[in-house]
Amino acid sequence: MAAGKIDCNLLTDKEIISKSLEDINYFRCLFDRYENRLKNYIHRISGFDDFMTEDILQNAFIKIWRNLNNYDDTIPVSSFLYNIVHNETISIWRHQEVQKKLKQNVDNHEDININDNNNNTISSQKILETLNSLPEKYREILILKFYENMDYEEISNILKIPEGTVATRINRAKSHFAKISDKTDFFNNF
Amino acid sequence: MSNSDKLLNTIINEKIKPVPKWKFQLKNYSLIFLWCIFILTGAISFSIILFSIQQSDFILLDHAGHSIREMILVILPIAWFSILFLFLLGSIYAGYTSKKGYKFTISKLMGLNLGLSLVAGILFFILGGSVFFEKTFSTESGLFESIEIKKQKMWNNPEKGSVAGTIIEVDENSIQLKDFKNKIWTIQTDSAIFSPVVEIEKGEKIKILGTKKDNQNFNALRVMPWGGREMRGKRHKRWKE
Numbered sequence: 001m002a003a004g005k006i007d008c009n010l011l012t013d014k015e016i017i018s019k020s021l022e023d024i025n026y027f028r029c030l031f032d033r034y035e036n037r038l039k040n041y042i043h044r045i046s047g048f049d050d051f052m053t054e055d056i057l058q059n060a061f062i063k064i065w066r067n068l069n070n071y072d073d074t075i076p077v078s079s080f081l082y083n084i085v086h087n088e089t090i091s092i093w094r095h096q097e098v099q100k101k102l103k104q105n106v107d108n109h110e111d112i113n114i115n116d117n118n119n120n121t122i123s124s125q126k127i128l129e130t131l132n133s134l135p136e137k138y139r140e141i142l143i144l145k146f147y148e149n150m151d152y153e154e155i156s157n158i159l160k161i162p163e164g165t166v167a168t169r170i171n172r173a174k175s176h177f178a179k180i181s182d183k184t185d186f187f188n189n190f
Numbered sequence: 191m192s193n194s195d196k197l198l199n200t201i202i203n204e205k206i207k208p209v210p211k212w213k214f215q216l217k218n219y220s221l222i223f224l225w226c227i228f229i230l231t232g233a234i235s236f237s238i239i240l241f242s243i244q245q246s247d248f249i250l251l252d253h254a255g256h257s258i259r260e261m262i263l264v265i266l267p268i269a270w271f272s273i274l275f276l277f278l279l280g281s282i283y284a285g286y287t288s289k290k291g292y293k294f295t296i297s298k299l300m301g302l303n304l305g306l307s308l309v310a311g312i313l314f315f316i317l318g319g320s321v322f323f324e325k326t327f328s329t330e331s332g333l334f335e336s337i338e339i340k341k342q343k344m345w346n347n348p349e350k351g352s353v354a355g356t357i358i359e360v361d362e363n364s365i366q367l368k369d370f371k372n373k374i375w376t377i378q379t380d381s382a383i384f385s386p387v388v389e390i391e392k393g394e395k396i397k398i399l400g401t402k403k404d405n406q407n408f409n410a411l412r413v414m415p416w417g418g419r420e421m422r423g424k425r426h427k428r429w430k431e
Contacts, residue, residue, distance in 0.1 A: 065254040069211040
């Protein structure tokens, strides 16, 4: 195991990337910084349990390590990481055919309730159940936009689609969501 | 052991290394190079298409009774249209798979790539490059049959009132013409209209509309030069009736 504790708090993501190429210990900082966010993201778009989620994250970061020299510094580091994690998750998810299990899988990581405009409480469980019943491309884009709080450009960089397509897909996803949940003003809460 | 320790252990124990930067650069530059080749080939195709349209003698439509469909199938280079289409698809693929290609929709890429090929093709045509390309890539028969040979076939039709060939003798009211099948014709020109730019001299190639009198004689109604300035390399006035 590599030795040495490094203080990365003052370093930006881009600085960590360039230092990682010289000293692998800096790569640990990147993992620590993004671990929880990415684990939650993997879980939300796939419904996998903790064990599977951690496994996917490890594999994704090994791919990130391999592709470090391919990082394009005109886009945020987060987009670069999310793109690889997203592709890894979707690839395994499709193989595993977990779609059938999605409806039974609930989010145990968050225990929050959300109020809609009429002050009716919508449980996060209900939200995720509704999300899980959407087609893959709509589910992932709603999660990126409303859970990960990404803007259109970031989503474009992660999913590798034009920004115009991001906007169109979000609108369609919201329509789908509203039809299923009967909550047409739900997304005004975010 | 934390997850980050696990990750670093895996990387170090399995000796996983980052892919060298030059490999990514090679892939990116190769895609750009491929894209340029596709655009250029599309431009060459389009310039040859323009050249063949320019060389099409639509005057034959009225006189010799050829249909537009016949003209299109014989003169226009269907093979080059196909190449233009295929290389357009190739350029879209190369563009889309490039590093920033995902930022463009397919329709925008199609418009951009087609636009570039057409503009470059027009430039090649204006600068005379299409003649060079057509001669370089044409064959005597088949899909890439040269425009010259196609024209000869269209014009070598005395039964329908068209002949063409090389002038071998000039008299006051007649011309001796050797057509492209080496047959000698005596062309009566006393009632013919001559194009202002045609040169009636031994060795010049001309095309004639008229009526066939018999197996050796032809009455000319209109006499024109075989090619435009691109074929002859000289400046000519616009043909006026």
